[in-house]
Amino acid sequence: MQTQTSNTLHNAIMEAGGKDRLPMLAPDKEVPISEGSSVTTTETYMKTYKNVSQDIHDQLNAEAEAVQIILTGIDNDIYSTVDACSNACEM
Template identity: 80%
Template sequence: MSNTNNKTQTSNTLHNAIMEADSKDRPPLLAPDKDVPISEGSPVTRTDTYMETYKTVLQDIHDQLNVEPEAVQIIL
């Protein structure tokens, strides 16, 4: 029972750390129902948004995410 509890706690801690890091480095999104004023003569820019998920990140990041909970489990 303790082993399962430690794994759950480790997974929750890792999840919380990922979610916290995700929100720190990104500017807040504009509200979708608001228009952005464009002044005359301003250059037109296009910004593409790409959401990384576990399935789309590089293999070395997969490996790191998979190893860290195991390392924490060994330490505990």
């Protein structure tokens, strides 16, 4: 079960690609595996996601929505916050 926010986020990410670059999340595309990298594919992820309990689905969806709310609330104020701090600990 996806919320309106997660659907909107997904659509925005899919539209982020353009004529000069591919969409960030191409549904039927896999990242080429380079030598020495671990093998992870969208297909494997989706099989795993489909097999977890509803409680885990709900938790993952809630976390994704929380991240979206945080990211949309940050806006450009993040730059002034980062500029005002001399190191990461101050943030």
